[in-house]
Amino acid sequence: MAQRDRKDPPLPGEQHEHPETPGEREQRKKREDENQDEALEETFPASDPVSPFVPAKVPE
Numbered sequence: 001m002a003q004r005d006r007k008d009p010p011l012p013g014e015q016h017e018h019p020e021t022p023g024e025r026e027q028r029k030k031r032e033d034e035n036q037d038e039a040l041e042e043t044f045p046a047s048d049p050v051s052p053f054v055p056a057k058v059p060e
Helices: 022-042
Strands: none
Touching: none
């Protein structure tokens, strides 16, 4: 079965999982952090602030 997000609703007939152990929680948190870091890297150019362009005055 594919990896599911812990917030996904249970599938019809799916058994409830056992409570999360400290080791499982640590692995889950690490995976979530890695996914968030990867998403940030993939969107980085879009997260840069807009560089304002100020045109020079026309010489008189």
